[in-house]
Amino acid sequence: MKALAASLGDPAGIGPELLCEAWAARHEASLAPFFVVGGEHLLAAAAARRGVDTPIVPIADPADAADVFTRGLPVLGDEDGEYFPGEPNASGARLALASLTRxxxxxxxxxxxxxxxxxxSKALLAEVGFTFPGQTEFVADACGVTAEDAVMMLAGPQLRTVPLTVHCALAEVPGRLTTDLIVRRGRIVASALARDFGLERPRLAFAALNPHAGEGGKFGDEEQRVIAPAIEALRAEGIDATGPHPADAMFAPHERGGYDVALCMYHDQALIPLKALDFDNGVNVTLGLPIIRTSPDHGTAFGIAGKRIANPGATIAAIRMASDCAARRARLS
Known part of the structure; x- marks a missing residue:
């Protein structure tokens, strides 16, 4: 199988040091080969600052990555910069964008x-010409997929969640939720879990929007008017869909065993339980793409960059999950 490509992230954040840490942990973490795009000298400085033994090996072609992975972290391309952890700037944002683009x-x-x-850092990237809400939409566009068909899933050892609306104000959520949107994204989730995660008939549990699932319309009617019809439509297609479930109860330990993924109505409804349970091992996966894309489910953490305290668990989990999903696709092709 080909090696995975990794983008640097913001060079002033914890991304570079954790990529070095992941390579150093490759044996115990059973990681498949990956290479980083850009940042040869920056990564060497990050490894030294982190105190990990991670030799950097420049490569000229992605096909070379697997061969050199045993002796060092492969780095492709000439894009590079200075390593100033915790000091983000426009130059670093341009390097992050160049790495992501390639x-x-x-x-x-x-x-x-x-x-x-x-x-x-979305704010810093916006200053250097990044016009997308986030990396999910950017990668989707690079693949020729519309943003509506790129579905964010957060996955950890104990839970998978999908926010059906993502980066918008909470006040906008009821207006953005439609039966068509829920059905469309439910189909994408069910298909991706079967193809990329090996779940033959994935169980989808849909959260309610309102407290107590609306209490029969007392606290809102979106459950009856929008969400329930979508669930019925998915069931009619043979998809195992249940709900709408009161969100305050569906993440309890005795409830989580009854489904494979929780589809939530808004960003924090999905991310709060995932981060509470699996913060150091959470992975952001984009479903619905012709390629595999994962990311550690944490931010740049400028405040702790270069201090040797950032946990590499989510980066390692993102690399491992991308490799596992890619291997499943390869077996099916």
Whole structure:
């Protein structure tokens, strides 16, 4: 199998040091080969600052990554910069964008098995010309997929969640939720869990929007008017869909065993339980793409960058999950 491509993320954040840490842990974590796009000298400085023995090996072609992975972290390309952890700037944002752009293009062209994206600062990227709400939409666009068909899933050892609306004000959520949106995204989730995660008939549990699932219309009617019809439509297609479930109870330990993924109505409804349970091992996966894309489910953490305290668990989990999903696709092709 081809190696995975990894983008640097913001070089002032924890992304570079955790990529070095992941390579150093490759044996105990059973990681497949991956290469980083750009940042050869920056990564060497990050490894030294972190105190990990991670030799950097420049490569000229993604196909070389697997061969050199045993002796060092492969790095492709000449894009580079200075390592100033905790001091984000426009130069670093441009490097992050260049790394993301090339890594996405290489993966879309089939030269990498998948892409693992490092954490970025959306505000800083916007200052250097980034026009997307986030990396999910950027990678989707690089693959020719509309943002509506790129579905964010957060996955950890104990839970998988999908926010059906993502980066918008909470006040906008009821207006954005439609039966068609829920059905469309439910189909994508069911198909991706079967293809990429090996779940033959995935169980989808839908959260309610309102307290107590609306209490029969007392606290809102979205459950009856929008969500329940979507669930019925998915069931009619043979998808195992249940709900709408009161969100305050569906993440309890005795409830989580009854489904494979919780589809939530808004961002924090999905991310709060995932981060409470699996913060150091959470992975952001984009479903509905022709490629595999994962990312550690944490931000740049500028405040702790370069201090040797950032936990590499989510980065390692993102690399492993991308590799596992890519291997399943390869077996099916």
């Amino acid at each position: 890594a996405a293009a290489l993966t879309a062209e089939g030269k990498a098995a998948g892409i693992v994206t490092g954490p970025i």
